[in-house]
Structure formats: C-alpha cells, structure tokens
Amino acid sequence: MSNHSHVDRVLDCPMDETPGARDLLEAAMQWHFSPETGSPFWLERAKKLDFDPRADVHTFDDLKLFPNVVNELREVRAEELIPRGYGSFDDLYGVYESGGTTGAPKRVVCMNDWMERWLTFSQRKLDERDCPRNVNWLALMPDGPHIFGAALREGARRNGGILFTIDMDPRWVKKCIGEGRAEDAGRYAEHLVNQARHLLETQDVGVMITTPPLLERLAQDERLVELINRKVSLIQWGGAHMDADTRHLFRTEVFPGIQLQGAYGSTMILGGSLERVDTTGEDACVFDPLSPYISFSVIDPATGENVPYGERGQVVMNHISKGMLLPNNLERDTAVRMRPPEGQLGDSVAQVAPVASFDDEVVIEGVY
Amino acid sequence: MEGMEGAQEIQGLVQLDALGPRGAFRARNRLTVPDVGGTPVAELSLVPSLYVQRSMAALHRAGTLPADERAAALDRAGRIFATETVGGLTPQEYRALVSRCSGLPVAVVTAAAEIVADAAAQARDTTSQARPRGAVDHWNDPSTRQGRAVWTRRGDVFAVHAAGNHPGVHALWLEALVLGYRVAVRPSRREPFTPHRLISALREAGFPDDHVVLLPTDHAVADGVIKGADLAMVYGGDEVMKKYGGHPTVLPQGPGRSKILITGDDWRSHLDVIVDSIGDEGGTACVNATAVFVEGDPAPVAEAIADRLAAIPSLPPQDPKAVLPVQPVKEARAVERYLLRSAEGTTARLGGDGIVDELGDGSAVLRPAVFQLPRGDARQAGIELGFPCVWVAPWSRADGIEPLKNSLVLTAITEDEQLIGHLVDEPTISNVHVGDHPTYWMRPGTPHDGYLAEFLMRTKTVIRD
Numbered sequence: 001m002s003n004h005s006h007v008d009r010v011l012d013c014p015m016d017e018t019p020g021a022r023d024l025l026e027a028a029m030q031w032h033f034s035p036e037t038g039s040p041f042w043l044e045r046a047k048k049l050d051f052d053p054r055a056d057v058h059t060f061d062d063l064k065l066f067p068n069v070v071n072e073l074r075e076v077r078a079e080e081l082i083p084r085g086y087g088s089f090d091d092l093y094g095v096y097e098s099g100g101t102t103g104a105p106k107r108v109v110c111m112n113d114w115m116e117r118w119l120t121f122s123q124r125k126l127d128e129r130d131c132p133r134n135v136n137w138l139a140l141m142p143d144g145p146h147i148f149g150a151a152l153r154e155g156a157r158r159n160g161g162i163l164f165t166i167d168m169d170p171r172w173v174k175k176c177i178g179e180g181r182a183e184d185a186g187r188y189a190e191h192l193v194n195q196a197r198h199l200l201e202t203q204d205v206g207v208m209i210t211t212p213p214l215l216e217r218l219a220q221d222e223r224l225v226e227l228i229n230r231k232v233s234l235i236q237w238g239g240a241h242m243d244a245d246t247r248h249l250f251r252t253e254v255f256p257g258i259q260l261q262g263a264y265g266s267t268m269i270l271g272g273s274l275e276r277v278d279t280t281g282e283d284a285c286v287f288d289p290l291s292p293y294i295s296f297s298v299i300d301p302a303t304g305e306n307v308p309y310g311e312r313g314q315v316v317m318n319h320i321s322k323g324m325l326l327p328n329n330l331e332r333d334t335a336v337r338m339r340p341p342e343g344q345l346g347d348s349v350a351q352v353a354p355v356a357s358f359d360d361e362v363v364i365e366g367v368y
Numbered sequence: 369m370e371g372m373e374g375a376q377e378i379q380g381l382v383q384l385d386a387l388g389p390r391g392a393f394r395a396r397n398r399l400t401v402p403d404v405g406g407t408p409v410a411e412l413s414l415v416p417s418l419y420v421q422r423s424m425a426a427l428h429r430a431g432t433l434p435a436d437e438r439a440a441a442l443d444r445a446g447r448i449f450a451t452e453t454v455g456g457l458t459p460q461e462y463r464a465l466v467s468r469c470s471g472l473p474v475a476v477v478t479a480a481a482e483i484v485a486d487a488a489a490q491a492r493d494t495t496s497q498a499r500p501r502g503a504v505d506h507w508n509d510p511s512t513r514q515g516r517a518v519w520t521r522r523g524d525v526f527a528v529h530a531a532g533n534h535p536g537v538h539a540l541w542l543e544a545l546v547l548g549y550r551v552a553v554r555p556s557r558r559e560p561f562t563p564h565r566l567i568s569a570l571r572e573a574g575f576p577d578d579h580v581v582l583l584p585t586d587h588a589v590a591d592g593v594i595k596g597a598d599l600a601m602v603y604g605g606d607e608v609m610k611k612y613g614g615h616p617t618v619l620p621q622g623p624g625r626s627k628i629l630i631t632g633d634d635w636r637s638h639l640d641v642i643v644d645s646i647g648d649e650g651g652t653a654c655v656n657a658t659a660v661f662v663e664g665d666p667a668p669v670a671e672a673i674a675d676r677l678a679a680i681p682s683l684p685p686q687d688p689k690a691v692l693p694v695q696p697v698k699e700a701r702a703v704e705r706y707l708l709r710s711a712e713g714t715t716a717r718l719g720g721d722g723i724v725d726e727l728g729d730g731s732a733v734l735r736p737a738v739f740q741l742p743r744g745d746a747r748q749a750g751i752e753l754g755f756p757c758v759w760v761a762p763w764s765r766a767d768g769i770e771p772l773k774n775s776l777v778l779t780a781i782t783e784d785e786q787l788i789g790h791l792v793d794e795p796t797i798s799n800v801h802v803g804d805h806p807t808y809w810m811r812p813g814t815p816h817d818g819y820l821a822e823f824l825m826r827t828k829t830v831i832r833d
Contacts, residue, residue: 244396
C-alpha cells in the first residue's frame with residue numbers, strides 16, 4: 001500500500017453532489033482497473049475478463065458485461081480488496097461479512113469515505129420523513145461482522161441520540177432453523193425480546209430498528225406494544241422481508257401512531273435503500289437506492305432482460321464507488337420493478353419477497 | 369348442462385376472505401382457487417403469521433357464551449348453512465362451487481351439507497354422550513355439595529387443520545364450539561368453501577367474531593395456528609401422524625384404511641354393502657373401504673365388485689348423477705402412475721390399464737380400481753387413495769385379526785362371535801360394524817374415532833358448602 005491517497009475528481013466529489021452516471025462509471029473503471037489505484041483482487045480478476053472495463057464500460061447496461069464475483073469473496077484475503085489508491089489503513093472503516101445464508105460468509109471492505117456517503121444519504125432519507133432528531137435509538141439488529149450495526153452506531157451519533165444495542169447473532173438463528181430446532185430459535189428470540197423489554201421500560205427510546213420477525217415477537221406482548229406506542233415515533237425494519245398484509249396490520253392495528261420505514265439492502269452493496277415516503281396512499285413500499293453508487297435492476301432470470309414496470313422479477317444489485325466495485329450481483333430476492341425518481345440510475349423496487357420455491361409435488365396417498 | 373347445479377354462473381371470482389376476530393379480512397396475498405378443469409373460480413385470502421398470532425390471542429381473550437346459547441346458535445347455524453344464502457352464495461351455488469373445485473360429485477356435497485346441519489343441531493346431545501357417568505356439566509349442580517365430578521374443558525382455544533376431501537369433516541369440530549371452546553379453522557386450499565360458509569353461518573347465528581375464526585394460511589404459517597391454541601386437531605397422512613403422534617395436545621386425524629371382512633360362503637347377498645362401502649362418497653372419505661378380506665377364494669368376490677363398479681358412468685362432478693370423483697388431468701395421471709406402480713405383483717380386476725378418463729376440459733374422472741392381492745398381509749392392503757380403489761385379499765382363521773388392524777372402520781360380515789369380540793377389543797380398530805352395515809355408516813351421537821370430547825374434556829372433583 002502506498003503512503004499517499006489518490007484523489008479522484010468524480011469519485012471524491014462533495015457529499016452533497018451527485019455525479020452523472022457515465023462520469024461515475026468511467027471514473028470507477030479507471031480507478032479499479034488501473035495498476036496504481038485498483039485493488040489486487042480486481043487487478044488479478046481483470047486478467048480473466050473477456051473485455052476491458054476501462055475501454056468498454058460506459059453505461060449502466062455495460063455493467064452486465066461483468067460476471068457475478070460475489071462467491072469469490074468467501075476466500076479472498078481482505079487486504080486484497082482494498083484499492084491501492086487509498087494510502088493507508090487509516091482510510092479503512094472496517095471489514096464486514098454477509099449473513100452466511102448460502103455457505104461461508106462473503107467479505108467486503110468499507111472505506112471511511114463510503115461510510116460518510118451512506119450516512120449522509122440515510123440522514124437525508126430520515127429527514128424526509130421528519131424522523132425526530134436528538135432522540136435515542138434502540139437497535140435489535142445484528143452487529144459484529146454485519147455492516148448494518150456499524151452504520152447504526154454512526155447514524156445515532158449524528159442524529160444526536162444514544163444508541164442502545166442488543167447482541168444478536170443471525171447465523172445462530174439460521175443454524176437452529178436449518179437443523180430443525182425451531183424451539184431453540186424461539187428461545188433465542190425470547191432472550192432478545194427480554195433485553196429489549198428492559199431497555200424500553202427503563203430508557204427513553206424514540207427510534208427503534210429491528211427485523212420483521214423480531215417485530216412480530218415484540219407484538220405478541222401487549223405491554224410491550226403499549227410501551228412502544230407510547231415512546232417510539234419511528235420503527236425502521238430491515239434484514240428480512242415484510243409482506244404487504246403484515247405491514248398493513250402493523251400500521252393500522254399494532255402501531256397505529258408510529259411511522260414504519262423499511263430498509264432494503266445487502267452487505268454486497270455496502271448498504272442499501274430506504275423506503276420512499278408514500279404519497280400515493282397505495283402502500284407500495286418502494287425502495288430507492290443510493291444512486292448512482294448503488295443501483296438495482298429487476299430482471300427475468302431466464303432472459304436477463306428487465307421485466308416491464310409493475311411486474312415482478314429478480315433483483316440485480318450493483319455497487320460502484322471508490323472503495324468497492326461489486327457489479328451485476330443477482331440477489332435471491334424478487335421485487336416489483338418500479339419507475340425510478342428522476343435522475344436515478346437503474347430501477348426502484350417494491351414489494352420485495354424471497355425467491356419463491358415452487359413446490360409441484362403432488363401428495364397422492366391418503367384422502368386428505 | 370341443463371338441470372345441472374352450477375348452471376347459474378356467478379360473475380367474477382368468489383372472494384373468500386379470512387374471517388378474523390374483528391371481522392372479514394381481505395388480504396393482498398390471495399390464492400387463486402381453480403376448478404378441476406383449471407378455470408379460476410375463487411380467491412382465498414391468505415393471512416400472514418402476525419394475523420394468525422393476533423387472532424389466536426383474541427380467541428384466548430374472548431369469553432364463552434352460556435351453554436344454552438351455544439347449542440341454540442349452533443342449531444340455527446346449521447340451518448343457515450344448509451338452506452340460506454351466505455356470503456352472497458345460495459346453497460345451490462355453494463354446492464356447485466365445492467363440486468367444481470374439489471371434484472366431488474354434487475350429490476355427495478348435497479348430502480354432506482345435511483350431515484353438517486344435523487351435526488350442528490345435535491352437537492350438544494352428541495357431546496353429552498361422551499360425558500362420564502360420574503360427572504355433571506356444571507359446578508353449581510346440587511350434587512356437587514356432596515362432592516362430585518364436574519366435566520370441564522382442557523383448554524379454551526381449539527385449532528383445526530382441516531381437510532378438503534369431504535365437506536363432512538367440518539361436522540366434527542362443531543362439538544368443540546358447543547363445549548365452549550373458541551375455535552380457529554385453517555381451511556384446505558382445495559376446498560375452503562365449506563368452512564368459510566359454515567363459519568359465516570355460525571357468526572350470523574350469534575357466535576361473536578372472536579369466538580370462531582377462519583385463518584387460511586400458506587404452509588409456512590400453518591403451525592402458528594396450532595401453537596396459538598390449547599388443543600388442536602390435524603388431518604393428514606402418515607407424515608402428520610409421525611409429526612404429531614406423540615403430542616399430547618394435538619389429535620391427529622390420520623389415514624382411515626377402513627376394511628371389510630367377510631366370512632362364510634354367502635358373499636353374494638352382501639355385495640351391495642361391499643360395493644357401497646367402496647364407492648359411496650365418491651370413494652374420497654376416510655370411511656370408504658380400502659381393502660376387502662374374503663375367507664376362501666377372493667377371485668369371484670373381486671370380479672363381482674369389479675363388474676358392479678365398472679358400470680358407473682364417467683360424468684362431470686356437477687352432474688346430479690355423478691358418482692365418481694374428478695381431478696385435474698395432471699393430478700389424476702399422477703394418482704394413476706402411483707396406483708399402477710403400487711399394484712405390481714397383484715391381479716388387476718378393474719383399472720389395470722389405468723383409471724383416468726379425461727372429460728376434455730382439463731379434468732378427468734378417476735374410475736374405480738379393483739386389485740386382487742395374493743396374500744392377506746400384502747402391503748398394498750394399506751394403500752388408501754381418494755377414489756373408489758379397493759384391494760381384495762384372501763383371509764383365513766389362521767391369519768387372525770392381524771391384517772385387519774389399523775382400521776378406522778371395520779365392517780365384519782360374520783357370525784363368529786369370538787372373532788367379533790377380538791375385533792371390538794383391538795385398540796387399533798376404531799369402529800366395528802357387524803353384518804350389513806357399510807363402512808361409511810355414521811350417526812350423530814356415535815363416535816367417529818372415539819368421541820372428540822374424550823380429547824377436549826376432563827373431569828375434576830368439586831365439593832362445596
């Protein structure tokens with residue numbers, strides 16, 4: 001690693017500016033695939049590409065040229081993911097891992113400048129909702145190797161409040177369920193809820209951040225529901241899917257006075273997107289990404305082509321920033337393709353759901 | 369199609385809302401219910417786990433109507449169910465929908481509606497048959513002053529994972545309501561019409577919304593209905609028996625595997641009972657005979673059964689003369705493949721070349737099958753399929769009751785009282801019909817698989833001043 005950091009006019013643009021898509025793409029290709037600035041991982045990987053990113057990638061569509069490399073992130077040394085253009089480890093915020101649903105965790109690096117951009121974006125989105133400032137946050141979310149915990153810590157600090165946290169290991173929950181020990185997963189959830197209960201009973205909490213399954217757990221306890229309704233003004237949910245009917249029930253029956261805001265993201269894009277403020281009354285639950293750094297497209301996996309707006313397809317995610325390049329990653333989610341706000345790169349997505357498992361098995365024997 | 373039920377088309381798709389503790393709920397997540405030809409007919413609202421959780425909590429919070437009101441409301445509900453327009457559907461429209469979607473002959477559906485109405489009217493009498501002689505219904509019975517057993521509920525909330533093979537399955541859980549339970553029913557996707565109509569009728573008749581609910585869910589959420597209840601009843605095959613068999617709060621309703629035993633030489637005069645036991649109810653019920661055991665040579669009996677069943681015509685399910693069940697062609701073919709593979713090593717008397725008779729609209733009649741087994745302990749004798757399908761096996765006194773075990777109903781056409789005694793004593797045989805009584809014979813007041821109240825109730829001693 002060289003001693004001084006390279007500065008790029010486009011990639012290092014001020015936080016309140018948004019580069020044009022073509023400018024960003026071309027600058028990112030130069031950065032990640034130039035020997036002086038690119039990461040050892042990409043420089044090595046580029047040798048196996050059948051195109052020249054610096055010459056051939058100019059538009060959003062050109063990102064489709066890239067293979068999906070996320071599976072290679074399970075084994076690669078973290079140091080090799082850091083672009084050489086950063087001068088020292090001082091620029092590194094941290095190394096984070098995926099949930100580990102599909103095999104060994106995948107690893108990404110998060111640089112300081114990226115964390116700054118993400119937090120600026122998140123704060124803007126919270127302000128759009130009139131999320132109160134100077135209140136405490138309670139997070140029942142994974143921390144540790146998971147990037148979302150780090151972002152919350154920064155977010156609460158900037159928002160002027162205290163962050164109360166609870167240790168949560170989603171891999172253990174998945175392991176319990178995978179081994180058919182739903183009972184153990186239930187006990188673990190109970191353990192988390194009890195910690196949240198104590199915090200809610202004793203502390204001031206204005207914003208709560210949690211997952212849909214834990215929110216359902218909390219909703220089982222009438223006294224907790226009453227506490228939350230009295231203290232909390234915004235609940236941000238993420239990390240798992242929430243169907244439209246569940247959202248409707250939370251909004252209308254369980255937490256009628258509280259704003260619900262979805263977060264949809266992935267470790268593989270170093271962040272994500274926050275639910276658009278619904279001005280239509282249709283409760284479409286639309287997510288607009290942090291464009292142009294993070295972008296989505298909704299495709300038919302059979303053809304690779306976009307599905308028409310309003311139709312469901314599989315989500316492809318791209319992350320393009322100075323610190324990381326992770327293009328053309330087909331996620332395991334489906335979503336309805338939505339028209340983006342003006343100037344956004346790629347699609348917005350709505351009604352995110354897991355890829356359906358089609359079970360055609362016909363039960364034959366027996367009369368029931 | 370003239371004269372056929374269902375000729376009167378209903379515009380658009382029938383909406384089957386969830387029926388929750390605060391009234392009907394139309395979910396955004398709706399499952400299309402097609403008829404057997406594949407044409408969409410209805411949409412079933414599927415509720416998420418949060419809805420299940422809140423509904424079950426509401427059932428626990430709710431009270432119970434006084435016993436007299438419960439019995440009266442059930443009686444009214446049965447009549448509404450059988451004779452009135454419910455949820456915009458006339459009885460005729462309802463029967464046509466069930467028939468079109470489940471493939472059950474409309475005459476069977478019509479008869480089943482009567483069974484359900486009867487069960488509702490007599491639920492109180494039926495459950496009282498199960499009350500131990502030593503127990504009274506209420507703690508304030510004068511006899512408790514001397515110390516007495518009182519019959520009480522084991523819990524407050526009862527859940528049912530219902531089956532869709534026959535509307536008659538919904539006659540049973542009404543007994544829980546009359547005993548004062550609040551009840552949640554998760555309908556089958558194949559036939560949600562009957563529980564939807566029945567629960568709507570119960571509400572019209574006076575049961576509050578938070579006393580009886582319909583919670584259609586997908587598979588992933590289904591367990592939540594059971595977990596949220598004190599006691600539950602689950603219909604299913606061997607896998608359900610395995611999952612819930614050892615569970616003290618779950619009553620599995622497993623395979624029927626009903627059988628007929630006939631001893632002596634005079635089988636001809638009992639042929640009606642045998643054939644009816646196989647084919648009545650379209651052969652779809654757990655009380656239909658799956659196997660016939662014949663003392664002596666089974667061949668002439670198998671041939672005679674085959675002759676009779678072969679004469680049944682193939683008709684669409686809505687035809688008033690229909691007798692055989694109908695399924696989508698794809699499912700019918702799957703059943704056929706399974707049957708023919710299972711039947712290897714047996715002698716086909718009917719259906720050896722297949723049982724699927726396509727009606728040309730995407731649906732197919734499942735025609736009867738009769739196979740003769742070489743031995744009484746052949747494994748096929750336990751294969752129960754949802755159409756008139758029977759395995760005819762030899763039986764001798766030396767075989768004893770071993771091949772007759774594990775039967776929901778055993779019709780024994782015999783005069784051997786010692787044998788009858790053994791059959792009645794056998795714990796894995798749930799009902800014994802001796803002589804000319806078909807396997808499907810049922811009356812309110814007699815137990816189906818034991819009294820449900822044996823599971824729902826307990827006794828406790830009360831003594832007072």
